[in-house]
Amino acid sequence: MKITPTHIEGVAIVDLELRQDERGFFARSFCREEFEQAGLVPAVEQCNVSFNHLAGTLRGMHTQVDPAPEAKLVRCTAGAIQDIIVDLRPDSPTRLQHVAVELTAENRRALYVPPYFAHGYLTLTDGAEVVYQVSQSYTPGTERGLRFDDPDLALPWARDVAVISDKDRSWTLLADGAVLS
Template sequence: MKFITTPIEGVAILELEERSDDRGFFARSFCRQEFLDHGLLPAVEQCNISFNHAAGTLRGMHYQIDPAPEAKLVRCTRGAIQDIIVDLRPGSPTRFQHVAVELSAENRRSFYVPPYFAHGYLTLTDGAEVTYQVSQAYTPGVERGLRWNDPDLALPWARDVAEISDKDASWTLLADGAVGETLT
């Protein structure tokens, strides 16, 4: 695996190192020790799959607070998505800054999302499927979210949003007290 650093500490984009032959290729997509060597949390408690019917579907911006903050490893296995994360770590010099990346079945990239980051994605194709390896089990009482179109975040979505859940459309704005809880 190739670990590509980003401007925000602790966030990484991973590319496969393919070993090809006449049959196709083989590549490692996760290695606990390599994650540790790069300072990333390698715990996997739960794996999830999300299927999205239409391009323009937005899911997010989700995060979990204590006692169950999540790290995620996200990969698009069918179609393409734009994935965006926002740093919510108290005291972080990059707090409220974001990283955006395109993940697709074609580029086979994955995106490491550390704990205390809001995460969301927008489908760029019909039939996009996304897999997540997550470090904590989903815990409804500690789930939180940011509004996807919060003007204080100015997230650079690649296209118009055509489909979003009522819950995701109604998360609180930063100006109205989103992220009011202590995260650490």
């Protein structure tokens, strides 16, 4: 694996280092020791798969707060997505800044999302599938969210949103007092 830090502390892009031969390739996609050495939370309590029928499907922007904040390792296994995360750490110098990454089945790239970040993605293709390794189980009552179209965030979505849940469309704007902790 190649773990590359981004401009926001604690956020990393994880690329595979392929070992190829006539059969195809082999690559390590997760290693507890390498994650710990890079300062990333290596715990995996739950793995999730999300399938999306249509391009333009938006899922997010979600986070879990105390007592169950979660880190995620997000990888697109079919199709393509634009993944965006927002720093919600209260004392962070990059609070409310974002990282946007294109994850595709072809580039096999993953995004490491630290605890206390909002996470969401927009499908760029029909039939996009996303796999998440998550450091906490889903904990009712700890989920929070940001509006994907909040003007105070100005997130650079790659295309128009065509499909979104009522819950994700109705998160409170920052200017209207969105609860982030």
